[in-house]
Amino acid sequence: MLTAWFSGAGRIDVREVDDPVIVDPLDVIVDITFAGICGSDLWGYRGLLNRPAGSTGHEFIGRVREIGRDVRSVVPGDSVIAPFVYSDGTCTECRRGLHSHCANVGRWGKEVSGAQAERIRVPYADATLVKLPWDSSDIDAELARKLVPLTDVFATGTHGAVLAGVGDGDVVAVVGDGAVGISAAIASARIGAERVILFGEQISRLSVAAEHGIETVLITRDDDVSERLRAINDDVLADRVIECVGLQSAFDGALSLVRPGGSMGFVGVPHGVDELAPMRIFDNETRIAGGVAPARHYLEQFVEDTAAGRLDVSTLIDSVLPFEEVAAGYEAMSSGSALKVVVSIASRETPTGR
Ligand SMILES: [Zn+2]
Known part of the structure; x- marks a missing residue:
C-alpha cells in the first residue's frame, strides 16, 4: 500500500x-x-x-x-x-x-x-x-x-471548554486562532455560553470563527489581552478561558483573562511553558485544568x-x-x-x- x-x-x-x-x-x-x-x-x-x-x-x-x-x-x-x-x-x-x-x-x-x-x-x-x-x-x-x-481538533477544542467548565450564560475567552481554538469557541457556544470571544493574530482565521457567530479580537504579540477584553466587556474579565496554543506567552495571556474565581482549561500541548506562578493562581482564586482530549x-x-x-x-x-x-x-x-x-x-x- x-x-x-x-x-x-x-x-x-x-x-x-x-x-x-x-x-x-x-x-x-x-x-x-x-x-x-x-x-x-x-x-x-x-x-x-x-x-x-x-x-x-x-x-x-x-x-x-x-x-x-x-x-x-x-x-x-x-x-x-x-x-x-x-x-x-x-x-x-x-x-x-x-x-x-x-x-x-x-x-x-x-x-x-x-x-x-x-x-x-x-x-x-x-x-x-x-x-x-x-x-x-x-x-x-x-x-x-x-x-x-x-x-x-474539534474534540480537543470541546475538551478545552469542558476543562474550563463552560456552562450556560458564561462569558468565555479563547486564546488561539488555530483549528483547535476555533473549535473551542464553537464548542463553548454549543454548550450554552452567552458570549464567546476569540483572541488571535491572523485575520483570515478569525474570519472563519466569525462565520460561526463568534466574536473575534485581532491581537499582536505585545498586546495586553486583558485590557482588550475589559474594553469590550464592561471592564470585566472572562468567567471561563480556554488556552489553545501551548506557548508561554499564550498561557500567560490566557491566565490574565480569568476573572477572580473563574476557571481556565488548556489544551494547547505545552511547549516550553515552564512558569505557572502559584501566587497568581492563589490571588485570583483561579481553577485550572489541562489535558489530552x-x-x-x-x-x-x-x-x-x-x-x-x-x-x-x-x-x-x-x-x-x-x-x-x-x-x-x-x-x-x-x-x-x-x-x-x-x-x-x-x-x-x-x-x-x-
Ligand atoms: Zn481503556
Missing part, C-alpha cells in the same frame, strides 16, 4: 510499504478514504520536535476492509471514523470517559502505522471505531470536511449532531487534496496559507468484504 512517509524536517513523500495485517482478534483493517493533516504533525515537519522517520497521520475516516474473529460492532464495508488515539474501552479510565488515559492507549504513526495511508490496522476496534450513518460511497469531500475535524468519549455525539445538521465544522478545512499532493498540504499548513488540509485517498484495490 501507499503511505505518507516522514523522513526528516521538511520532508514528506508518498511511498510503498507492506500492507497492515490483523495481529489480534480484536483488530480491524480499514481502507482509508480521507485523512487529515494535524497541526501536531507539523512539529516534526518543522524540525521543532525530533520525530523518528516513518509513516504519519492520526486523523481518518474509511471503510472496514477486514475484521478480526472477535470483532462484533462492524462488518466489512461499514463506514467508520476513529479518534486520534485507540483505546480498549474496558479499563477504569475508559469507563470514566478518559479514553486518552486508557491502560492500553496507542497512537497511529507510533504504536501502529500512520493514517495518511491507504490502509491502517485498528486495535480494539469495537471500542475505538465509531460507525458512520452513511454509505462509504456517499461520503464525498464535502462530507469529509465535516467529519475529519471531529477525530481530533478523550476524543472517543465525544465522537458518537459529534457524528449524531453532524448527521442531524446541528454541527458543521467544514469551515475548518480549507482544502481537500489528492493523496499524492500530501507534501503540498504539509507545506500549505506549515507556511500558514492553509488552516487545515484533508487528503483524499482512493485505494487502488476494491475491498474484500462486498
Whole structure:
C-alpha cells in the first residue's frame, strides 16, 4: 500500500510499504478514504520536535476492509471514523470517559502505522471505531470536511471548554486562532455560553470563527489581552478561558483573562511553558485544568449532531487534496496559507468484504 512517509524536517513523500495485517482478534483493517493533516504533525515537519522517520497521520475516516474473529460492532464495508488515539474501552479510565488515559492507549504513526495511508490496522476496534450513518460511497469531500475535524481538533477544542467548565450564560475567552481554538469557541457556544470571544493574530482565521457567530479580537504579540477584553466587556474579565496554543506567552495571556474565581482549561500541548506562578493562581482564586482530549468519549455525539445538521465544522478545512499532493498540504499548513488540509485517498484495490 501507499503511505505518507516522514523522513526528516521538511520532508514528506508518498511511498510503498507492506500492507497492515490483523495481529489480534480484536483488530480491524480499514481502507482509508480521507485523512487529515494535524497541526501536531507539523512539529516534526518543522524540525521543532525530533520525530523518528516513518509513516504519519492520526486523523481518518474509511471503510472496514477486514475484521478480526472477535470483532462484533462492524462488518466489512461499514463506514467508520476513529479518534486520534485507540483505546480498549474496558479499563477504569475508559469507563470514566478518559479514553486518552486508557491502560492500553496507542497512537497511529507510533504504536501502529500512520493514517495518511491507504490502509491502517485498528486495535480494539469495537471500542475505538465509531460507525458512520452513511454509505462509504456517499461520503464525498464535502462530507469529509465535516467529519475529519471531529477525530481530533474539534474534540480537543470541546475538551478545552469542558476543562474550563463552560456552562450556560458564561462569558468565555479563547486564546488561539488555530483549528483547535476555533473549535473551542464553537464548542463553548454549543454548550450554552452567552458570549464567546476569540483572541488571535491572523485575520483570515478569525474570519472563519466569525462565520460561526463568534466574536473575534485581532491581537499582536505585545498586546495586553486583558485590557482588550475589559474594553469590550464592561471592564470585566472572562468567567471561563480556554488556552489553545501551548506557548508561554499564550498561557500567560490566557491566565490574565480569568476573572477572580473563574476557571481556565488548556489544551494547547505545552511547549516550553515552564512558569505557572502559584501566587497568581492563589490571588485570583483561579481553577485550572489541562489535558489530552478523550476524543472517543465525544465522537458518537459529534457524528449524531453532524448527521442531524446541528454541527458543521467544514469551515475548518480549507482544502481537500489528492493523496499524492500530501507534501503540498504539509507545506500549505506549515507556511500558514492553509488552516487545515484533508487528503483524499482512493485505494487502488476494491475491498474484500462486498
Ligand atoms: Zn481503556
